[in-house]
Amino acid sequence: MKKIVLGISGSSGSIYAKRIMDKLSNRDDITLGVVMSDNAIINWEIEIGKFNKEDYPFDFYSKQDFNAPFASGSAQYESMVVAPCSMGTLARIANGISNDLMSRAADVVLKEQRKLILLCRETPYNLIHIDNMKKVALAGGLIMPATPSFYSNPQTLEEIADTVVDRVIDHLNINQDTYRWGEQ
Numbered sequence: 001m002k003k004i005v006l007g008i009s010g011s012s013g014s015i016y017a018k019r020i021m022d023k024l025s026n027r028d029d030i031t032l033g034v035v036m037s038d039n040a041i042i043n044w045e046i047e048i049g050k051f052n053k054e055d056y057p058f059d060f061y062s063k064q065d066f067n068a069p070f071a072s073g074s075a076q077y078e079s080m081v082v083a084p085c086s087m088g089t090l091a092r093i094a095n096g097i098s099n100d101l102m103s104r105a106a107d108v109v110l111k112e113q114r115k116l117i118l119l120c121r122e123t124p125y126n127l128i129h130i131d132n133m134k135k136v137a138l139a140g141g142l143i144m145p146a147t148p149s150f151y152s153n154p155q156t157l158e159e160i161a162d163t164v165v166d167r168v169i170d171h172l173n174i175n176q177d178t179y180r181w182g183e184q
Contacts, residue, residue, distance in 0.1 A: 003031045004172060005070045005080040005109070006058075007102040010039020013084030013121035013146050014047045019158060019165040020083055021056050023176070030174070032058040033070050033077065035101045037089070063100045070105045073112040079172055080109045083165075084121035084146060087129050093118070093141070094132035106141075116141035117171055119164065144168060152179035 004024075008017040017040070024030050034056075036044075044051040053060045061068040069075035082089060082102065089102060093116075098104040109116045118141060122129065133143045148154070148163045166178040 001029060001031055002079075002172070002174065003070075003075070003077040004033070005077050005105045006032055006034045007080060007082040007085075007089070007105065008034065008036040008040040008044075009082055009084060009086040009089040009102065010037045010043055011084045011086035011089075011121045012043060012047065013119070014040070014044040015157065015161045016083040016119055016121070016146055016165055016168075018044070018048055019161045020081065020168060021058065023162075023165065023169060024174075025056055025058070027174075033068060034058050034060045035063055035065075035068070035105065036060070037063055037086075037100075037102065039086075061101055063102060065101055066104060068101055068105075070108065071101060073108050077105075077109070077114070079115035079117070080105055081117045081119065081168055081172070082106065083117075083119035083168065085118040087120075087122050087132070090118060090120060090129065090132050090136065094135040094139075110136075110139050110141060113140060115172070117144055117168055118142070119144050119146050119168060121146040142171060144171070151181065
């Protein structure tokens with residue numbers, strides 16, 4: 001059983017979190033704990049429509065629930081994805097400011113030398129953003145800008161988002177059927 005944390009921060013790009021949850025919702029080999037910022041829910045409803053956690057078979061935790069299992073390394077969650085990752089969330093993670101469950105979980109994943117993937121969604125980046133990305137990368141995290149690819153000829157918004165999401169799922173070491181360059 002893979003144990004994964006999904007943090008959903010308040011930047012634009014809710015479709016990335018939705019597609020991750022859609023793709024993992026039918027898997028019985030994955031435990032997914034989800035924590036969302038207040039702005040994440042606001043942006044989800046602006047960008048996608050009404051958010052209803054009952055639509056997903058995952059455990060959702062309050063952003064201040066420090067009793068969530070993944071607030072400690074002993075729970076052995078092996079990886080965490082923040083999708084989308086706002087620059088504020090990136091800054092808190094990069095500087096070790098564990099003031100909510102999302103930044104605490106990222107801190108735990110890094111200290112335990114497990115996999116942290118930040119799906120950064122901002123443009124352009126300023127030097128502070130880049131320095132924070134460098135800090136996270138040097139600490140062992142993986143920066144994955146939400147930059148879609150187009151060589152698979154995606155036709156829908158979901159297919160465009162999936163060019164990013166499928167790379168995230170690959171980096172979580174989860175088998176999936178997806179477009180592979182040179183194999184179609």
